Amino acid sequence: MRRDDSEESVYQRLADVCQQIYDALLDGIKKAVYFHDAxxxxxxxxxxxxxxxxxxxxxxxxxxxxxxxxxxxxxxxxMSGLIIRQPDDLIRVWHTAAQRIPKPDTHSKRDFVKQSPSGQMPLFSVPDLSRLRGSHSNLNHVIIQWTNNDHIITRYDLVRPVNIKRGAVTVEWRRPLLGGHKPA
Incomplete structure (x- = not known):
């Protein structure tokens, strides 16, 4: 059965994990503030x-x-290297100040953002041998893109990248998780 990587389906799969990551970032901000204040x-x-x-x-x-x-x-x-693997998804947590996700600077990050759009059906079926090789190519790749202003998280988005174009990551969909959605 084909996995559904639409925005709503991915959000349903990852809502609890997104909340845990958000809580972890808030905890980290508190510790960073404490360290600098001390x-x-x-x-x-x-x-x-x-x-x-x-x-x-x-x-x-x-x-x-x-x-x-x-x-x-x-x-x-x-924050460029925090990676969390879930059964169907591979999550990278990236802190950026810009709205656009900049072009990744390593081969593995470029491979990460290149994937087929969620609704695109393959032209022919190829056996999935990626688990044997330890690859993540069979997983849905998503980014949690977050931004902070001083010690407050001002953006926390779940993003599905699909390619690189004109020096930035091309996004299939972006789901803001602040304001009305988890995390609260």
Missing amino acids: AEWDHKDDPHLYFHIIRRSAIEYLKQLAPSIEDGDNDRPP
């Missing part, structure tokens, strides 16, 4: 440290979901 530092002076504390805290908070960090992400922008 040291009497301004978090804006070293945003990399601020976001690293948030990401590190989120990893601990989400241990039951077995989050991972992609190799090589230590020199990447903050």
